[in-house]
Amino acid sequence: MRLIWMALGFLSLALGALGAVLPLLPTTPFLLLAAFSFARSSERFHDWLINHRYFGPPIRDWRESGAISQRAKILGTAAMAGAVALSAVIGVPPMLLAVQAAVMIPVCLFIWTRPSPQRVPVGVAAE
Template sequence: MRSLWIALGGLFFALGVIGAVLPLLPTTPFMLLAAGCFAKGSPRLHAWLLSHKTFGPLISNWRAHGAIPRRAKVIAVAMMAATFALSVGLGLPSVALIPQGLVLSCVALFLITRPEGPKAR
């Protein structure tokens, strides 16, 4: 079972790294999933991820404060809006646009209402 947690953690970490480069794939949720999997499978990998210069603060901020940095919020909401605009531009049918718009709106609302961290309080 331990190997499965490590493999899942590696998969989520890889998706998070890809998400840091590709605008349509989120980074933070995958890093949170990777941290959770590594915590169950490998204390060494979990500690490494938490101490990572780029991804560690995202995880620590979420765990300590339920916070998402403003920059991450802005990028995420902008990418969701761009994705929806592209869907409209491609002429997707209403049966696809309505659920997509509802889901993206709910996710954006969730992100916007999260605190930005201890400095924002």
């Protein structure tokens, strides 16, 4: 079973890394799944992922407070709006545009109702 969790962790990590550069593929959900999978298969990979310079902060923010960064909120919303706009430009039927909107509006609402991470300024002691 450990190998299955590890394989799922690497697959999720690869999809999360792709999501960092592809506008319509999410990053953080795949990173969260990778961390979950690695926690069940490899302490070494789990610790590496949690402490990674780029991938670690969104995982830690979500774990600590269910927070999504302002940058991620803006990028996610822009990507969803861009997808709907592109669909309209290429002539997707109105019914499919309505389905896209029906899915993306609740996702945007979910994203924007999550708190933003509280960063401690450099040089200020945390309480």
